[in-house]
Amino acid sequence: MKITRSLTFKLILSYLFIILISFGFVSVFLEKNLKENTLQEIKSSLVTQASLISNQISIQSIVNEDIPQLEALLDQLRDKTACRITVVSSRGKVLADSEESLEKLPDMENHANRPEISDALAGKIGFAARYSLTLKENMFYVALPLKEDGRILGAVRLSLLLAQAEELFGTTRTAVLTGVLIALGLVFVFGAYFMARTIRPIKDMIRVSRKLSEGDLSHRILPASHDEIAELAVTLNIMAQRVEDKIREVDAHNQRLEAVFHSMVEGVVVVDKAGRILSVNPTIERIFGIDGKDVVGRSFLEAIRNNDIAEVVDSVLREGKSVSREVPLVLPVCKVFQINAAPVFDGNSINGCLAAIHDITDIKRLETMRSDFVANVSHELKTPLTIIKGFIETLLGGALEDPQNNRHFLMIMQGHVERLNTLVNDLLSLAYLESEESVFRRERIDLHQLAEATLADRQPQWQKRKLTISNELPSGLYVFADKDKLTQVFSNFIDNAIKFNKDNGRLAVSCEDLGSHIKVCVEDAGIGIPEKDLPRIYERFYRVDKARSRELGGTGLGLSIVKHIIERHQGSVGVESVEDLGSKFWFTLPKE
Ligand code: ADP
Numbered sequence: 001m002k003i004t005r006s007l008t009f010k011l012i013l014s015y016l017f018i019i020l021i022s023f024g025f026v027s028v029f030l031e032k033n034l035k036e037n038t039l040q041e042i043k044s045s046l047v048t049q050a051s052l053i054s055n056q057i058s059i060q061s062i063v064n065e066d067i068p069q070l071e072a073l074l075d076q077l078r079d080k081t082a083c084r085i086t087v088v089s090s091r092g093k094v095l096a097d098s099e100e101s102l103e104k105l106p107d108m109e110n111h112a113n114r115p116e117i118s119d120a121l122a123g124k125i126g127f128a129a130r131y132s133l134t135l136k137e138n139m140f141y142v143a144l145p146l147k148e149d150g151r152i153l154g155a156v157r158l159s160l161l162l163a164q165a166e167e168l169f170g171t172t173r174t175a176v177l178t179g180v181l182i183a184l185g186l187v188f189v190f191g192a193y194f195m196a197r198t199i200r201p202i203k204d205m206i207r208v209s210r211k212l213s214e215g216d217l218s219h220r221i222l223p224a225s226h227d228e229i230a231e232l233a234v235t236l237n238i239m240a241q242r243v244e245d246k247i248r249e250v251d252a253h254n255q256r257l258e259a260v261f262h263s264m265v266e267g268v269v270v271v272d273k274a275g276r277i278l279s280v281n282p283t284i285e286r287i288f289g290i291d292g293k294d295v296v297g298r299s300f301l302e303a304i305r306n307n308d309i310a311e312v313v314d315s316v317l318r319e320g321k322s323v324s325r326e327v328p329l330v331l332p333v334c335k336v337f338q339i340n341a342a343p344v345f346d347g348n349s350i351n352g353c354l355a356a357i358h359d360i361t362d363i364k365r366l367e368t369m370r371s372d373f374v375a376n377v378s379h380e381l382k383t384p385l386t387i388i389k390g391f392i393e394t395l396l397g398g399a400l401e402d403p404q405n406n407r408h409f410l411m412i413m414q415g416h417v418e419r420l421n422t423l424v425n426d427l428l429s430l431a432y433l434e435s436e437e438s439v440f441r442r443e444r445i446d447l448h449q450l451a452e453a454t455l456a457d458r459q460p461q462w463q464k465r466k467l468t469i470s471n472e473l474p475s476g477l478y479v480f481a482d483k484d485k486l487t488q489v490f491s492n493f494i495d496n497a498i499k500f501n502k503d504n505g506r507l508a509v510s511c512e513d514l515g516s517h518i519k520v521c522v523e524d525a526g527i528g529i530p531e532k533d534l535p536r537i538y539e540r541f542y543r544v545d546k547a548r549s550r551e552l553g554g555t556g557l558g559l560s561i562v563k564h565i566i567e568r569h570q571g572s573v574g575v576e577s578v579e580d581l582g583s584k585f586w587f588t589l590p591k592e
Contacts, residue, residue, distance in 0.1 A: 007199065007202065008195070008199060011195050011198075011199070012192075012195070015187075015188070015191045015195070016188075019184060019187050019188070019191075023180050023183070023184060026180065027176075027177070027180060030176050031173060031176075034169060034172050034173060034176065035169055038165065038168055038169045038172060039165065042140065042160060042165050042168070043127060043142060046083065046140075046142035046158045046160060047125060047142055047144070049081055049083065049158055050142050050143070050144040050156055050157070050158045051144060053077060053081075053085060053156055053158070054144050054146055054156045056073060056077070057070065057073060057087060057146060057156060059146065059148045059153055061073075062087070062089065062095065062146055062153045062154045063153060065089060065093075065095055067095055067096060067102065067105065068102070070087050070095050070096035071096050071102055073096070074087070074096050074097070074098040075098075077098065078098045081158070082160065082164065083158040083159060083160050084097070084098050084099045084135075084158070084159040084160075085097070085098040085156065085157070085158055086098070086111070086156070086157040086158075086159065087146075087154060087155075087156050087157075088111045088112075088117055088121075088154055088155050088156075088157065089153075089154045090121060090152055090153055090154050090155075091110070091112060092110040092111045092112020092113070092114075092117060092118075092121070093110055093111075094108040094109075094110075094111055095154065099135070100134075108134075111157075114128065114141070114143075115128045116128040116141040116142065116143040116157060117143050117155055117157060119143065120143035120144055120145045120155035120156075120157070121145060121152055121154075121155055122145075122152075123145050123147070123152055124145070125142065125143070125144055126141070126142070126143035126144075126155075126157075127140075127141065127142055127143075128140075128141040128143075129141070129162060132159070135161075137161050137162070137163065138161070138162035138163065139159045139160065139161060139162060140159065140160045140161075140162050140165060141157055141158070141159045141160075142157065142158050142159075143155050143156070143157040143158075144156055144157075198229070200224075201221070201223070201224060201225070201229045201230070201233060202229060204221050204222075204233070205221055205229075205232065205233055205236055207219075208220065208221050208236065208240070209236065212240050212243070217240055217243060217244035217247065218244075219240070220237045220240065220241075221233040221236060221237055261279075261281050262281055262282055264281055264283060264356075265283065265358075265359075266283060266356045266357060266358045267280070267281060267283040267284035267286075267287050267288075267356070267357035267358075267359075268280070268281045268283070268284065268354065268355070268356050268357070269281075269284050269300075269304070269354075269355050269357070270344070270352060270353075270354050270355075271300050271313060271317075271352055271353050271355075272351070272352045273317060273349075273350055273351050273352050274299075275299055275300050275301075275313065275314065275317060276297055276298065276299055276300070277295050277296055277297065277298055277299075277300060277303055278296065278352065279292070279296060280292045280295060280296075283357075284304075284357065287329075287335075287337075287357065287359065288303075288304050288306075290303060290304070300313050306327070306329060308325075308327040308328075308339075309327055309337075309339055309355070309357070312325055312327070312339050312341050312355065313341055313353050313355055316341045316342065316343050316353045316355075317343070317350060317352075317353050320343045320345075320350045321343070322340070322341065322342040322343070323339070323340075323341050324338070324339065324340045324341075325338075325339050326338055326339075326360070327339055335359055335361040336359075336360050336361050336364045337357050337358060337359055337360065337361075338357075338358040338360045339355055339356070339357055339358075340355070340356045340358070341353055341354070341355040341356075342354050342355075369540075372541075373540060373541070376540065376541040376556075377427065380423055380541070380555065380556075381420065381423065383550075384416035384417070384419050384420050384423075385416075385420070387412070387413075387416050388413050388416050388417065391409045391410075391412060391413045392413070394409060395409055395410075418553075419550075419553065419555075422553065422555055423555045423557075426555045426557040426558070426561065427557065429488075429557075429561050430540070430557060430560065430561055430564065433561065433564040433565065433568065434564065438568075440481075440482040440485060440568060440569070441482050441483075442480050442481055442482055443480070443481070443482075443483055444478050444479075444480060444592065445478060445479055445480070445481055445483055445486060446475070446476065446477065446478055447473050447477045447478070447479060447511070447518070447520060448471065448473040448474060448475040448476070448477055449475070450483075450486060450487060450490055451471050451473050451490055451494075451509045451520075452471055453487075454487065454490040454491055454494050455469055455471060455494060455507075455509070457491075458494060458495070458498060461495075461498050462498050462507065465498060465501060465503050465504075465505070466503055466504045467498065467501055467504070467505050467506065467507050468504075468505070468506045468507070469507050469508075470506075470507070470508045470509070471508075471509050472508055472509060472510040472511070473509055473510065473511050473520070474511070477511065477518065478592045479518060479589045479590070479591070479592055480590075480592050481569050481589060482565075482569075485565045485568075485569075486565070486569075488561065488562070488565060489562045489565055489566065489587060490509075490522075492558040492559065492561065492562050493522035493562070493585050493587075494507070494509075494522060495558070496522075496524075496558065496559075496585070497522050497523070497524035497526065497583075497585070498524075499552045499554070500524065500526040500527050500583070501524045501525065501526035501527075502525060502526055502527070505524060505525040505526055505582075506523075506524065506525040506582075507522070507523070507524050507525075508521075508522075508523045508524075509521070509522055509523075510523065514588060516590060516591060517571065517588040517589060517590055517591060518588065518589055518591055519586055519587075519588045520586060520587055520588075520589070521584050521585070521586040522584070522585050522586070523582065523583070523584045523585075524582050524583055524584075525581070525582040526582050526583060527579070527580065528577045528578050528579040528580050528581050528582055528583055529544055529575070529577040529579065529583055530544065530579050531579070534575060534577060537559060537575055538559045538560055538562075538563045538573060538575075539560060540556065540557055540560040541555075541556040541557065542556060542559075542560075543556040559573075559585075562587065566587045566588070566589070569589055569590070570589075570590050571587055571588040571589040571590065572587070572588050573585075573586070573587045573588075574586050574587075
């Protein structure tokens, strides 16, 4: 509004200035010309009149100085002209005057020295403008010589009140001024109209520019003409379109970044150069149990109370170099994190830091598990191999010829070879189950029948231990599973229930309906498992009593194979046990 007003004001001012200057010049010029022309007009009119009057004056009356005749003539002419008429002799004596009475004529001064008279008596046309002592007024005079045969006999003078000339001039000037004023008015009206038309698109541009500056980029200017302003409007429209496109592009880019930022598995935190948090992603909120909205603007250490991570961020802000470090976290969760922090530069100066925090707890655990596994496998292999090696050496050292022991030694070696074989088979099963290629061929299986067959296969074992066996699974209870794998599960549970049972103990296979799943339990009244071992019982090579397990031919891999098989069938495994009273191992499977 301010811009428009000032532009309007400036335009009006410049219009007025130009108009006033132009009309000022025109007026001055006109007045000067008018004055000159009016005077010239008056002069020539007076000369004409004087010439006409001189023609009517008889030369005889001049020569004879026949004053009454001249007075009579002037009396006749007085009403026909607005001028005063004076007739003088060649010596300058006033012979007649239209404004003076006959009686006063003798008192009148000699006019020979009056400039116009003296010019006329010299044969020229005399002009003069001066103050008349006789009439006490400014007068304009024109005098013509009265001649006969080239001889100057006198002069006739016409005088006009200058006020009369001024009046004439004034009338003309008023007319001119009126014209000028009307023109001025018209110029002003049309000027205002054209100015409004010129300013309207500029106002439109200001309005649209203001909308654009407020972030509303949907507005455009409609160019109403084809002039430079329209060109400017088109340019402004193109600019607005470009800005809108760019903003849309930046928005889309930001949205993509935001989506990546929010869906990242890594926790990301951005801090400014003073170490205050600018933003955190949901993973950080989850890890540290904080609300992103609450921590923005707060110092890093204050929001994420971890000295190690704060140190990493500090060193990045101080040194301007990326830092990568593993940081164990105890609170609020017991985890291991990999921190990768990089400086954010603004030109050459450090403007902040971006830290990506990756939860590597699982990787670490897997690494430990892998190294434990290798150590376990090596150990499991080493023991029987050492024993076999020892017996081979003994046999080669002469025991081969010892008929009392050689067979016994070979049988021990066979036992250990079998153990090795079982171990390798279990390891292969486990590797196969973990591999992507493992294929499960699912079919409809009657659980009662499967348990019955597994128990029947182990009849010698359980009979030897005098166990009471009961298969409480209802017949006609079906699941959809891989039969070989499920047989492996039943075999492991039942083998363990026999192995770790007490003589004359009990072994029962039962089930529970969990709605969507069936829970199958293998219960024994054996040695049970101490409470502290229960959480780790399904781990590879985990055995409560290693020596006893080995003695019983166990590898410590059976339960972990079961867990793999069941989980691949979308089920779960578990155990309940009381030391010395017995255990209940169970698995669940989705109903058919
Ligand atoms: P193993 O080959 O040693 O039987 P498993 O993985 O089948 O290996 O079992 C791991 C360990 O779990 C066993 O060594 C034993 O200590 C314990 N265990 C398994 N089943 C029973 C059970 N029914 N009663 C008591 N302990 C058991």
